Amino acid sequence: MNFFKKIFSSEKKETLDKGLEKSKTSFFSKLSKAVAGKSKVDDEVLDNLEEVLVTSDVGVNTTLKVIERIEDRVARDKYLGTDELNKILREEIAALLSETNSGEATEFEIPADKKPYVLMVVGVNGVGKTTTIGKLAYQFKKAGKKVVLGAADTFRAAAIDQLQVWADRVDVPIVRQNMGSDPASVAFDTLQSAVSQDADVVIIDTAGRLHNKVNLMNELSKVKRVMQKVIGDAPHDVLLVLDGSTGQNAFEQAKQFTAATEVTSLAVTKLDGTAKGGVVIGISDQFKIPVKYIGVGEGIEDLQVFNKYEFVDSFFK
């Protein structure tokens, strides 16, 4: 299996290893209980393993697929030692995820044929939208791109100020209006400003209102429609941010949000400091929408391009 031969920057790997520490500790302590006193992978071990995966937030559907793969393997190989379970899990989950379109990238990249490339960020309150925008702006700027931010979360004054703090920190321009102004109008202004500055990337922050509010769809549609007056095919990416520390709740949010609006990519944040990191495995397996980024801390550098092989490698080691 050459999945793991790809070499990633050791610095990135270290941050990821550290970010997943809690998830791993919790997973491995459950796993060792599941195989205690057992030397061979048998039905009882598989039952226990199923429980370990489900309680590690991998999700029921994905867990069943993983168990099936391991059952097949048990049927093929005559003897599978529990001491190998770790390695087997790593291989089978990587093989399972190789069928998804998540996590193929290794760099912060944007398509060169869209200028400016318009990224709209959506998600419920507090999931980490603004922080993720700040971190993305930093990465794109570092890659030599000209970035403009748009403060279309006009719901709270603090939200605009928070984006301003990130804009100052990264040293990129921000387009803002007063609190309570029309988000679509801010988005329009931002795109116009970006075009006139010949910017490469525009990132639009939006209000984190509840996914079950009826007006969400209308509001986001309006923002999109108005942006299209400036750039016909904008937004080029609608990034839904999910809080990984909420585990199964993140699944629910993704389901409900994708039903309300067209989402083209996912970011899973707050994987550090939670034992629920397994949720990324389930989300990348189960949603057709690719997971593009993961948040592994509050710092400016703590956003990573999600790469499934690197992730699985980190998780099961």
Ligand SMILES: Nc1nc2c(ncn2[C@@H]2O[C@H](COP(=O)(O)OP(=O)(O)OP(=O)(O)O)[C@@H](O)[C@H]2O)c(=O)[nH]1
């Ligand atoms: N530990 C950790 N904290 C994070 C991460 N991403 C965001 N946060 C924190 O989560 C909190 C909420 O982040 P925001 O960026 O304000 O979230 P938001 O979605 O913009 O929230 P609203 O604007 O209120 O809807 C902040 O305290 C962030 O520092 C992460 O990857 N790891």
Ligand SMILES: [Mg+2]
């Ligand atoms: Mg915000």
